[in-house]
Amino acid sequence: MIRQRKDRVSAFVLAAPLLLFLSVLVVWPIYLGIKTALSRDLLSEFEITPAGLDNFRTVIAAPDFWSALRFTIIFAVVVTIVEGLLGFGLALIFDRKFPGKRTLFSMVLIPIMIAPSLMAVMYRLILNENIGVIPGVLQKFGWEFSIFDQRYVFFTLVTLDAIQYTSFAFLLVYAALQNIPQEIYESAAIDGARYRQVIWRITLPILKPALAIIAMLRLIDSFRTFDTIYILTGGGPGISTQTIGIYIYKTAFITGDFGLASAASVTLVLLLAPLMPKIIKQFRLDIK
Amino acid sequence: MKRNLWASGLAALFAFFFMLPLIGAVYTSFRTDNAIASGPFVWEFDSKFTHYKNAMGAAGYDFASFFQNSILISIGTVILTTLISLPAAYSIVRLGFGGAWLLRIALSLRILPAVFFIIPFYKLFTNLSIVDSVRGLILANTFVNITLALLIFSSTIKDLPYEIEEAAHVDGAGVFRTLTSIVFPLMGPGLAAVGVLTFIFSWSDYLFAVVLSSSNATPVTVGAANFVTSYGVRWGDISAAVTLSVLPPLIFATLAQKYLVKGLSSGAIKG
Numbered sequence: 038m039i040r041q042r043k044d045r046v047s048a049f050v051l052a053a054p055l056l057l058f059l060s061v062l063v064v065w066p067i068y069l070g071i072k073t074a075l076s077r078d079l080l081s082e083f084e085i086t087p088a089g090l091d092n093f094r095t096v097i098a099a100p101d102f103w104s105a106l107r108f109t110i111i112f113a114v115v116v117t118i119v120e121g122l123l124g125f126g127l128a129l130i131f132d133r134k135f136p137g138k139r140t141l142f143s144m145v146l147i148p149i150m151i152a153p154s155l156m157a158v159m160y161r162l163i164l165n166e167n168i169g170v171i172p173g174v175l176q177k178f179g180w181e182f183s184i185f186d187q188r189y190v191f192f193t194l195v196t197l198d199a200i201q202y203t204s205f206a207f208l209l210v211y212a213a214l215q216n217i218p219q220e221i222y223e224s225a226a227i228d229g230a231r232y233r234q235v236i237w238r239i240t241l242p243i244l245k246p247a248l249a250i251i252a253m254l255r256l257i258d259s260f261r262t263f264d265t266i267y268i269l270t271g272g273g274p275g276i277s278t279q280t281i282g283i284y285i286y287k288t289a290f291i292t293g294d295f296g297l298a299s300a301a302s303v304t305l306v307l308l309l310a311p312l313m314p315k316i317i318k319q320f321r322l323d324i325k
Numbered sequence: 326m327k328r329n330l331w332a333s334g335l336a337a338l339f340a341f342f343f344m345l346p347l348i349g350a351v352y353t354s355f356r357t358d359n360a361i362a363s364g365p366f367v368w369e370f371d372s373k374f375t376h377y378k379n380a381m382g383a384a385g386y387d388f389a390s391f392f393q394n395s396i397l398i399s400i401g402t403v404i405l406t407t408l409i410s411l412p413a414a415y416s417i418v419r420l421g422f423g424g425a426w427l428l429r430i431a432l433s434l435r436i437l438p439a440v441f442f443i444i445p446f447y448k449l450f451t452n453l454s455i456v457d458s459v460r461g462l463i464l465a466n467t468f469v470n471i472t473l474a475l476l477i478f479s480s481t482i483k484d485l486p487y488e489i490e491e492a493a494h495v496d497g498a499g500v501f502r503t504l505t506s507i508v509f510p511l512m513g514p515g516l517a518a519v520g521v522l523t524f525i526f527s528w529s530d531y532l533f534a535v536v537l538s539s540s541n542a543t544p545v546t547v548g549a550a551n552f553v554t555s556y557g558v559r560w561g562d563i564s565a566a567v568t569l570s571v572l573p574p575l576i577f578a579t580l581a582q583k584y585l586v587k588g589l590s591s592g593a594i595k596g
Binding site: 045137305 | 413441449547552571
């Protein structure tokens, strides 16, 4: 019994740094965020005064907020589908034996190791109208290309996102594929199943739970997209590629309205809140 | 083997597109200014490596200090994240502290949009006078990486054979002794996974860095992005700076690739 009591004390001592960290960098900031959302808090004014729900009324009436939210959702859904399909296809390729597999595996993982913002700077370089390689190639085919062109900007951003993040989807699908016991494939082969049948009837059903988690992760992450689009287009042309992250950042640090930006953050969290328990459940966190 | 050459070809095609931006940057960084100005396909090797010399300080940019900040921030974050989450994971998994709810809270952090925290962090860090400091950015990045670290450490500890710890217990070793001399030495793969992923993700942070640094603590991500807006025509220098910025996590992660793959798939999560 004494031993157990001592263990409980040590359990607390070992977890104490985490609890302290979470209180200072999570609980307190959440309080600060809500408080700011309920205040008139402008960079241009020294005094911060209570404002009730004024900021929330302004956010809900702001077309920019909703268009940013809409763009974020559409972008997140599209890139999740594109990257999921490409990642799945790539994982099927790597599930076989082929010459140069090890080297190509390392190369395919490279985007994971590159910061999105640095990737964005490199995109600007290769897409630059005067010196970029891509417009250079397209010009040979008689195409004029500009990343700011309203017609192509969405397509361009999706492509660039896919270059950065397909590797993540690939890696997770590939890891899940390795967990499928080889015998299942062997018995399918004995039964004379075709490759396409094996994929549809065996691989996909087994992978379904893993694919659901992977898709959810990509969806959550693409919902936070900020760096790449901010550096590439700044949310433009106009506000057509403004994500919710860019909207909040600009409202706070460029317009200088902390209250309004915080109200937008809180509203965003409230809109996402109903989904959270479902997502957490999907992870099947067991400690046993 | 021969009939799988199409698989090599397809994989190579993916690899080419994934590496195209990097190839473009390296290519431009080794060309002379003259060649760059003449068009994308004019090749003239810059045998003096002017752009690299400029990036490293010859042209008066602060790039070397951005680089140093990134290294300090990333290493500091790896250390702090490990110190906080390893004992906590042990406490949760082996001593039953807090049960699964602590992990669940950590996981909800993963789902909350990081942008929610930029304003509170800005205010909090201003109050604590740690805005624009390496210490501040270490704290912010630890916040970003703590969930992944907790998940990886918990699953590594779960996979350790409990009998060894029990034996230590019977021999009279206390909890701390067991953790430091029995568990810790067996945590190699988990530590490597957390180390490499935390390093990559803190090196990659842009959002918190752009809000919480202005000059003293600016890392390469913000530095490189500002570089484009302030020196938009000096593409040679920019490419050299970006190439150098990409290298540390790239080298580290390629060497530790096994752990990167394991960590990402076991945590099934990205910071």
